[in-house]
Structure formats: C-alpha cells, structure tokens
Amino acid sequence: MDKIDLYEHRVSYYETDQMGIVHHSNYIRWFEDARVDFLEKAGFSYKKMEETGVMIVVLGASCQYKVPARYEDRVVVIPKISEFNGLKLKVTYRVLNKADGTLLATGETSHCFTDLNLKPVRTKKDYPEIYKIFYDYIDVDLDKL
C-alpha cells in the first residue's frame, strides 16, 4: 500500500459568498475532488474508470461544518474508505486548514458502482483491478501512511 500525497486545494474567490466564508456547497465538491485525486494517485484514475465502463454514482453526501474556510486558505481534504464490499462504498472526509491543522469540516459520501447505463456492477468479480484499489485502502488513514 503506497503512500498517497494528500489532496490540497486553495480556496477560490468564487467559492466565497457574501458571508465572507466559503459557501457550504463547495465542501461537497471538494470531497469529490479529494476522492478522485486519491483514485488517480492509487493508480486507477476515475477518468480511466469511466473509460473502462464503470461509474461511481453518488447515493448520499453529508457534511458537518466546524470552522469556516476563507478565501485563499489552503485546505487539505483527507478521504478514507470506511466501507466497501465491491458493490457499495462509503468514504469519510476530514477537511483541515493546512496552515494550522484546524479541523474545518467532516463529511461522508456513499456510492454504488454502476455501468455507463447506471446499472449496478460487482467490481470484485468484473473489475478486480478496481476492487483491489478500494479494498487495499479500507480504513486507511492517508495522513498516517
């Protein structure tokens, strides 16, 4: 299991709102960015996955906001495979301020694997290479590798 460089993001101006903080919807987008960044670094990018005929559909998403991120903040988003059985997937996230390590938010997304027509697929049997990536990283804290 290889070390994965953590996903970093600098807050864009257009991600702020008139409260002067990052609009809460963007964290859901950062989760996705961190998720696919992990996949790419683990050796099977999401783009390649779709080209292989597999999509990872979002069934649910949630975020708890602790401390607002602000313009130009560097944030680190750390995904963790919390559940995976080849068909369904849960990922939890921590969003940290890179400068001081403050926990800004936590979250979770749940997914199923489908073909390009949104029919569920079992990765263990049909896409073992994809299965392996998620299986290998179950419960792994990427920041502790």
Next chain:
Amino acid sequence: MDKIDLYEHRVSYYETDQMGIVHHSNYIRWFEDARVDFLEKAGFSYKKMEETGVMIVVLGASCQYKVPARYEDRVVVIPKISEFNGLKLKVTYRVLNKADGTLLATGETSHCFTDLNLKPVRTKKDYPEIYKIFYDYIDVDLDKL
C-alpha cells in the same frame, strides 16, 4: 399560517455533469434556494434578516439521491422545519420531479442563528418576529396547506 407556493426550479445546463445528470452538489444549493424562498414567502426574507443583523449559518447538510434529475427537468423542492428552538434549526427537504411527482432526493440541513460576527443569537428573545416565522411552520408540510 399562510399557504406558501412551493419552490420550483428548472435544471440549468451548467448544473449537469458528464454523467448526463445533475451534479450532486447542486441539490445542496437547491435546499438553500428553497429555504430562503420559503422565508421570503413567509414574510421575512433572508436578505432582510441579514439587514436586521441575523444570519442563519449552516452547521450541517446532507442529501440522499434517489433518482437523478436531468437537464430541463422542473423540480419542486419542499422544505419543512423539523426542529426549532429559537437558537438552532433543522430543515428537511424533498425534491420532486414536477412532471410526475417522482421523489428525486431527500435531505436535511441544520443551522444556528448568529449575528453578523457569527456569534449565536436567541431569536425568541431578541428577534421575536423572526422566531415566529419558524415557530409557526414547525412540522408543517407546505404541500399540504
């Protein structure tokens, strides 16, 4: 308690992604749109609230995706005050396809009331007019009025 016209939205092209469906982050935005639409129709717009010195900060948000919304779909987003004590607020949401009533998604957001410096405020004591709006609509199904 007045009847509130339900919030409707037509899916924009820029809300779709390359899966050909609405990107999941947009539902979190629709929840906000429906929430503030409700406030305005209930007689105290969120803009006026901020001008009064009160902000409704988002503490948490979640969405469960049932059936994907697609480009040009008309969706109806129905918020419901599920918890409110003057200081904290929970709102649940149903997103329906307007054409056939299909339930596309459900969700929840949790909030606290703050002043413009993000300090909590107790609306019951300090902003009774704001308190009343939420109190009046606790557990009210807007589509059953």
Next chain:
Amino acid sequence: MDKIDLYEHRVSYYETDQMGIVHHSNYIRWFEDARVDFLEKAGFSYKKMEETGVMIVVLGASCQYKVPARYEDRVVVIPKISEFNGLKLKVTYRVLNKADGTLLATGETSHCFTDLNLKPVRTKKDYPEIYKIFYDYIDVDLDKL
C-alpha cells in the same frame, strides 16, 4: 412570431461572493439560461435539440458589467439573435434589474451548430425546423414584441 415571456432569475445566495455582489462568472451562466429559455418558449427546447442530434457549441462569450446584481435581486435577461446564417449564431444579452429596469450588464455569445460528435452542421438544409426558430427571431427585441 410569437411573444416570448422574458426570462427572469432571482439571485441565489451561492451566486454572491465576499464582495457582497454576484460573482461575475454567473452572468455567463444566466446568458445560457436565457438562451435556452428562449428556445423552449419559441417551441424547440435545447433538450429536444440535443435529442434530435444537434448541439449549440459555445465559441465565445463576453460580458460587460455595469452595476452589480445583489442577493435576492430579480433580474431579467433578454437575449437577441444578432447574427445567424444557419451554421453560426451570435446572441447579445441585456441583464436588467426587474425592480427598476436598471441595466446591470450586457454581453454576447457566439456559437456554431454541431452534431453530437462536435462536427458542424448546416441547419438550413438538415434541420429546417431549427433553422426557422433562429431565423424568425433575428434582430427581434423580445421586450418589444
């Protein structure tokens, strides 16, 4: 040539940025919303167009910002077919504050018609029904009908 109800939009909170005004990128999105709203009202929705096998690709977009739109403003976006020859299309836009008619922004987008593989198509010959819509509204001020 039928009267077309003008496209209206209420500014969403997530469209604002920390300047307290609408982020400038959103006007480009409103142009698109107004453009496809026009198509739908003219009788051939963009969704139907894509289903027919025709896409309207964006070649260029520009916006001049006069007065900032703000949260909860109602804006009216008025598109006008300024050039059209069946293959290429130019549309200009005016964004008005609905409340007082103030001109907030003007803009232009240029397009070509393509098939689903992004190959140019000549609508006059191959899609006369689509051709007619644009042809009929060349230089028409929708707010003067």
Next chain:
Amino acid sequence: MDKIDLYEHRVSYYETDQMGIVHHSNYIRWFEDARVDFLEKAGFSYKKMEETGVMIVVLGASCQYKVPARYEDRVVVIPKISEFNGLKLKVTYRVLNKADGTLLATGETSHCFTDLNLKPVRTKKDYPEIYKIFYDYIDVDLDKL
C-alpha cells in the same frame, strides 16, 4: 522581475457538463484563479489587497473557446497584464493543455481598482506597492521569464 510559476489546474468533475466537456463558464473562473495566483506569487496576494482596502472589480470578461478541456485535463492558465495605468487594468489569458501545449482558449478581463465601497482608487498615488506589481509585469509573458 521574478520568475512566476505558472498557474495549473486539474479539471474537476463538477466542471464538466453533459456535453462531456468543461462548461464554458468555468474558464472565466480560471482566469480569476490565475490572476490572483499571479498576484500572490508576485508578492501581494489579493487577500492582502482587500485587507489593505483595495478591491479589483471586474468590468468586463471575455473568452474564445478553441478546443474543449475535458475531465482530469491539466490546464495551464497564463495571465498577462496587457494594459495598466494605476486605475484601470486589462489582463489577457491563454489556457493551454499542459500535456501537449494545445491552446484551448484565450480571453481577457478588464478591471478597475476601488476601495471597499466600490469607489475608484488611484494605486499610483495611494498604493504604490500595489501599483508596482502591475507596472512591473506589463506586457510580460510569464512563460518566457
């Protein structure tokens, strides 16, 4: 005049639309990201600028789309100060595919400098440190330093 590392961006999934390409509105956002990235690397971040009491308001923006960017593409966005007189500013942009150098888009934004109440300010007299940054980089091709 220091060498400035070029701004890079990886295309996010949520930036695509159902055409399977990046939605055109995002390029306008990338221009901003590249602009403020330049400022930060040149030694006076836009955040610091706003804290100093200066805002750079957008008066106009345009983009010409040559070749669509796609999901997971790495793009390089190169801003260039094309006009600057202390009060007004024009910046042009080139968006390149990092992998092969293909020119994906070009664009331009025009700006004026204001205080926090949107009143114009003359940087030459009032904010010489800000003036110097822009002045030093007039007509400089960041990729040729």
